[in-house]
Amino acid sequence: xxxxxxxxxxxxxxxxxxxxxxxxxxxxxxxxxxxxxxxxxxxxxxxxxxxxxxxxxxxxxxxxxxxxxxxxxxxxxxxxxxxxxxxxxxxxxxxxxxxxxxxxxxxxxxxxxxxxxxxxxxxxxxxxxxxxxxxxxxxxxxxxxxxxxxxxxxxxxxxxxxxxxxxxxxxxxxxxxxxxxxxxxxxxxxxxxxxxxxxxxxxxxxxxxxxxxxxxxxxxxxxxxxxxxxxxxxxxxxxxxxxxxxxxxxxxxxxxxxxxxxxxxxx
Amino acid sequence: xxxxxxxxxxxxxxxxxxxxxxxxxxxxxxxxxxxxxxxxxxxxxxxxxxxxxxxxxxxxxxxxxxxxxxxxxxxxxxxxxxxxxxxxxxxxxxxxxxxxxxxxxxxxxxxxxxxxxxxxxxxxxxxxxxxxxxxxxxxxxxxxxxxxxxxxxxxxxxxxxxxxxxxxxxxxxxxxxxxxxxxxxxxxxxxxxxxxxxxxxxxxxxxxxxxxxxxxxxxxxxxxxxxxxxxxxxxxxxxxxxxxxxxxxxxxxxxxxxxxxxxxxxxxxxxxxxxxxxxxxxxxxxxxxxxxxxxxxxxxxxxxxxxxxxxxxxxxxxxxxxxxxxxxxxxxxxxxxxxxxxxxxxxxxxxxxxxxxxxxxxxxxxxxxxxxxxxxxxxxxxxxxxxxxxxxxxxxxxxxxxxxxxxxxxxxxxxxxxxxxxx
Numbered sequence: 001x002x003x004x005x006x007x008x009x010x011x012x013x014x015x016x017x018x019x020x021x022x023x024x025x026x027x028x029x030x031x032x033x034x035x036x037x038x039x040x041x042x043x044x045x046x047x048x049x050x051x052x053x054x055x056x057x058x059x060x061x062x063x064x065x066x067x068x069x070x071x072x073x074x075x076x077x078x079x080x081x082x083x084x085x086x087x088x089x090x091x092x093x094x095x096x097x098x099x100x101x102x103x104x105x106x107x108x109x110x111x112x113x114x115x116x117x118x119x120x121x122x123x124x125x126x127x128x129x130x131x132x133x134x135x136x137x138x139x140x141x142x143x144x145x146x147x148x149x150x151x152x153x154x155x156x157x158x159x160x161x162x163x164x165x166x167x168x169x170x171x172x173x174x175x176x177x178x179x180x181x182x183x184x185x186x187x188x189x190x191x192x193x194x195x196x197x198x199x200x201x202x203x204x205x206x207x208x209x210x211x212x213x214x215x216x217x218x219x220x221x222x223x224x225x226x227x228x229x230x231x232x233x234x235x236x237x238x239x240x241x242x243x244x245x246x247x248x249x250x251x252x253x254x255x256x257x258x259x260x261x262x263x264x265x266x267x
Numbered sequence: 268x269x270x271x272x273x274x275x276x277x278x279x280x281x282x283x284x285x286x287x288x289x290x291x292x293x294x295x296x297x298x299x300x301x302x303x304x305x306x307x308x309x310x311x312x313x314x315x316x317x318x319x320x321x322x323x324x325x326x327x328x329x330x331x332x333x334x335x336x337x338x339x340x341x342x343x344x345x346x347x348x349x350x351x352x353x354x355x356x357x358x359x360x361x362x363x364x365x366x367x368x369x370x371x372x373x374x375x376x377x378x379x380x381x382x383x384x385x386x387x388x389x390x391x392x393x394x395x396x397x398x399x400x401x402x403x404x405x406x407x408x409x410x411x412x413x414x415x416x417x418x419x420x421x422x423x424x425x426x427x428x429x430x431x432x433x434x435x436x437x438x439x440x441x442x443x444x445x446x447x448x449x450x451x452x453x454x455x456x457x458x459x460x461x462x463x464x465x466x467x468x469x470x471x472x473x474x475x476x477x478x479x480x481x482x483x484x485x486x487x488x489x490x491x492x493x494x495x496x497x498x499x500x501x502x503x504x505x506x507x508x509x510x511x512x513x514x515x516x517x518x519x520x521x522x523x524x525x526x527x528x529x530x531x532x533x534x535x536x537x538x539x540x541x542x543x544x545x546x547x548x549x550x551x552x553x554x555x556x557x558x559x560x561x562x563x564x565x566x567x568x569x570x571x572x573x574x575x576x577x578x579x580x581x582x583x584x585x586x587x588x589x590x591x592x593x594x595x596x597x598x599x600x601x602x603x604x605x606x607x608x609x610x611x612x613x614x615x616x617x618x619x620x621x622x623x624x625x626x627x628x629x630x631x632x633x634x635x636x637x638x639x640x641x642x643x644x645x646x647x648x649x650x651x652x653x654x655x656x657x658x659x660x661x662x663x664x665x666x667x668x669x670x671x672x673x674x675x676x677x678x679x680x681x682x683x684x685x686x687x688x689x690x
Contacts, residue, residue, distance in 0.1 A: 061684060064592075066592060066683050066684050067684060079282075080282070083281055083282050084281065084282060084284060085281070085284060086597070087287050087596045087597065087598075088284045088287060090287075090591065090594045090595065090596050091287045091288055091594060091596070092594075093592070093593065093594040094288070094593060094594020094595075095288070095594070099592055099593060101589070101592065101687065105585045105586065105588060105589035105687060106586075106589070107298065107586050107589075107590070108302075108305060108583075108586065109298065109301035109302045109304065109305045110298070110301060118590070118593060119593050119594065121290060121291075121294045121298075122288075122290055122590065122593055122594050122595045122599065123288045123594065124288040124289055124290060124291055125291070126291055126293060126294060127294060127297060166593075
């Protein structure tokens with residue numbers, strides 16, 4: 001189970017194999033994913049894009065271990081996560097993956113800094129030993145002034161910065177983000193994405209993020225397009241202005257062609 | 268503490284899992300406490316509901332037990348439970364408590380001492396004063412078992428004693444406002460003898476103008492009574508029967524056997540245990556009524572608590588969702604809700620218990636202040652037996668678990684994604 005799956009010259013960190021998922025609505029079976037296979041490499045900033053209802057969020061939830069696939073397997077760091085128990089998956093999510101949901105949800109009775117510490121608390125640490133690290137992270141996202149506020153008193157953009165800090169609490173190897181800027185205006189969204197980009201780069205975190213905002217394509221090192229429950233294209237993003245520059249120095253940031261992505265952008 | 272959920276439906280070839288990290292109890296409690304604090308009003312109302320319920324029960328029960336103990340204490344004060352009275356109240360009964368019978372009873376195993384007494388009519392005179400009254404003839408054993416509250420002088424009812432002890436009322440009627448001044452003086456008395464006291468006498472006869480010295484005065488402001496020595500009455504008037512016997516048993520466990528033996532001889536026996544039994548029976552009914560009341564009150568508190576916890580769960584559905592999404596285990600969520608219920612019931616239970624007991628004590632103190640002002644003795648009518656405290660503790664624990672169980676189970680089973688989508 002622990003074998004490291006190698007792909008080309010790069011280590012495969014997340015492997016999705018023939019994943020199918022269908023939902024039962026009344027007597028009808030609605031297929032959402034009809035056989036998805038993917039390889040995400042260590043250090044990728046992979047964007048999952050596509051129209052609403054194409055199955056990208058479902059795929060994200062299956063990879064994150066929240067939604068069980070009808071068929072197929074998901075290997076993370078070589079572990080077939082759906083072969084384990086629910087509590088093991090919960091533990092694995094907690095210890096290895098940072099999660100940034102579309103809308104930030106908080107423990108209302110806890111302060112901002114305590115909410116950042118929550119993954120450590122879930123992992124069996126005490127508040128007092130977790131707060132110092134949470135304090136470093138809140139500084140990292142530039143929100144130290146708001147440490148003692150209630151999270152819901154902050155603006156949407158501020159909340160997402162806190163969510164980024166929370167996702168980093170246990171030094172995750174992965175960050176899974178479900179349209180983290182979906183509810184933000186353009187400027188706030190850019191700031192959060194820039195932050196996420198800087199941080200994942202700095203700490204070498206593999207990111208899998210769902211978005212349908214074409215303006216954010218520039219942050220992805222890979223763009224995986226989905227349509228109607230299938231992956232339609234999966235390519236290195238030559239326009240990624242940041243990481244790819246290191247890998248392929250000299251490439252300019254060009255205008256991203258979105259000619260065939262109209263429906264994505266509208267979704 | 269670890270709640271392990273059974274892992275159903277896992278295939279046999281499922282991979283081996285290492286230890287799974289669970290939340291610390293202190294963190295669970297802190298989050299539960301914080302959650303109660305941000306909904307202060309609601310929490311105070313819920314805890315108050317439990318507190319008032321437990322408080323009322325504690326108040327009523329401590330009053331119930333206290334009154335019972337007080338009544339039993341008063342009844343048994345001059346009647347130790349190892350004393351058995353023999354009465355010859357049955358008129359159809361031809362058995363009499365004569366010297367032979369007394370000796371037979373003395374032989375019964377477990378009998379420590381037996382005393383006898385008669386009570387008959389009399390007339391007392393001193394100088395120009397004279398009055399009717401009762402004459403008791405008792406022996407030393409009887410006297411030891413029924414001590415008199417002396418105000419002056421001393422008691423001696425041995426067979427040789429030819430002295431009397433009179434009530435303060437009798438002293439007063441004979442013209443002695445200071446009872447002590449009667450001690451050492453001789454009074455004259457008439458005594459009625461009957462077939463109840465003398466085996467040789469038929470009908471009533473009066474023996475007049477006998478003299479006796481007063482050795483002591485005891486406290487009784489109502490009745491005019493003189494106690495004389497049974498031995499003296501036997502010597503001077505031929506009194507050879509007793510109307511009442513009093514037995515001290517060696518041990519409390521001997522009491523039932525001795526009673527059976529004596530009743531087999533044809534006598535009727537009485538023991539303070541009979542009265543205590545009647546009192547206990549009466550208070551048992553009262554306590555049952557109190558428990559029914561308490562149950563009604565507590566069900567209302569419990570419903571309030573259940574309502575609070577259910578609302579709390581609905582309001583926190585998204586919190587449950589994000590906690591689960593971030594890796595909280597079902598057991599963690601379960602603990603969070605069950606401990607919130609526990610915090611409510613424990614705080615409510617302790618404050619209710621202390622409050623109810625405090626109010627009951629305050630009522631007792633207020634009552635005693637009034638009693639002292641009116642010149643009466645203070646009494647204690649508040650009591651909580653240890654088993655009741657344990658019962659309250661057990662009930663509080665049960666309340667927390669019973670009301671917390673349903674919301675906690677529901678919360679722990681909530682699917683993370685559904686919870687996050689919950690509106």
